[in-house]
Amino acid sequence: MTDSAADRRDCLLRVRDLNAWYDESHVLHGVDLDLADGEVVTLLGRNGAGKSTTLKAIMGMLPGRAGSIEIAGAETIGLPARRIARMGVAYCPENRGIFSSLTVLENLLLPPVLQPDGLSMDDVLGLFPNLRARLNSQGTKLSGGEQQMLAIARILRTGSRILLLDEPTEGLAPVVVQEIGHILRRLRARRYTILLVEQNYRFAAAVADRHYVMANGRIVDMIRGDEITARQSEIKSYLGV
Numbered sequence: 001m002t003d004s005a006a007d008r009r010d011c012l013l014r015v016r017d018l019n020a021w022y023d024e025s026h027v028l029h030g031v032d033l034d035l036a037d038g039e040v041v042t043l044l045g046r047n048g049a050g051k052s053t054t055l056k057a058i059m060g061m062l063p064g065r066a067g068s069i070e071i072a073g074a075e076t077i078g079l080p081a082r083r084i085a086r087m088g089v090a091y092c093p094e095n096r097g098i099f100s101s102l103t104v105l106e107n108l109l110l111p112p113v114l115q116p117d118g119l120s121m122d123d124v125l126g127l128f129p130n131l132r133a134r135l136n137s138q139g140t141k142l143s144g145g146e147q148q149m150l151a152i153a154r155i156l157r158t159g160s161r162i163l164l165l166d167e168p169t170e171g172l173a174p175v176v177v178q179e180i181g182h183i184l185r186r187l188r189a190r191r192y193t194i195l196l197v198e199q200n201y202r203f204a205a206a207v208a209d210r211h212y213v214m215a216n217g218r219i220v221d222m223i224r225g226d227e228i229t230a231r232q233s234e235i236k237s238y239l240g241v
């Protein structure tokens with residue numbers, strides 16, 4: 001991986017030799033990855049490869065981590081999650097983290113606005129018109145797709161510009177997956193920088209600029225968006241599909 005001063009300047013998120021542990025269990029073994037400002041990149045890989053752990057480590061949610069994670073040139077490896085959030089990083093967990101006893105509006109208002117360029121409520125609801133119609137519905141009444149949209153919408157208000165999204169399409173019907181894809185393309189057009197964990201490489205191909213493949217806690221390959229068709233059989237074998 002190149003590492004000149006110019007490359008580092010262009011890099012909004014730069015991860016080097018990232019190691020992570022759950023108690024005694026060593027799960028990440030030297031992850032290296034880069035995201036340029038405005039890039040959408042996926043982490044592909046089989047179950048247990050370390051994709052979710054990579055997102056959690058970048059967000060500062062794992063106490064056991066070592067290596068380097070730079071955000072816009074600032075080292076964050078020793079910082080707690082709340083400080084990393086203030087630097088403009090937001091994490092959307094696989095379980096979506098919607099509070100079922102709160103309404104859509106209350107869920108939307110929950111995370112604090114941390115950066116000046118957070119979207120207004122009107123902007124957010126413009127991106128997610130389904131949510132506008134359901135503002136007073138309780139979290140439990142939402143479909144899986146609506147919950148996913150709410151989880152993404154909620155972090156856009158905070159002003160974060162680096163979005164870490166863990167499997168946003170998991171368990172959703174194909175038509176809803178398409179809607180999520182449409183939203184991610186709109187966020188890309190607005191130059192959000194997105195690192196996305198995905199199992200569905202066809203979906204990944206439609207939304208991302210590049211793809212890192214993970215196995216056994218390491219990045220084992222990088223696939224450019226324009227290579228995905230030519231390298232399809234290789235990708236299938238990486239993913240075991």
Ligand SMILES: Nc1ncnc2c1ncn2[C@@H]1O[C@H](COP(=O)(O)OP(=O)(O)OP(=O)(O)O)[C@@H](O)[C@H]1O
Binds near residue numbers: 027049051
């Ligand atoms: N809270 C935890 N405590 C202990 N081990 C964990 C924990 N979470 C994940 N692991 C282990 O860490 C490894 C990496 O898991 P991770 O969730 O990052 O994989 P993944 O690539 O995201 O796959 P999946 O899609 O299955 O979540 C796996 O071996 C998993 O069993």
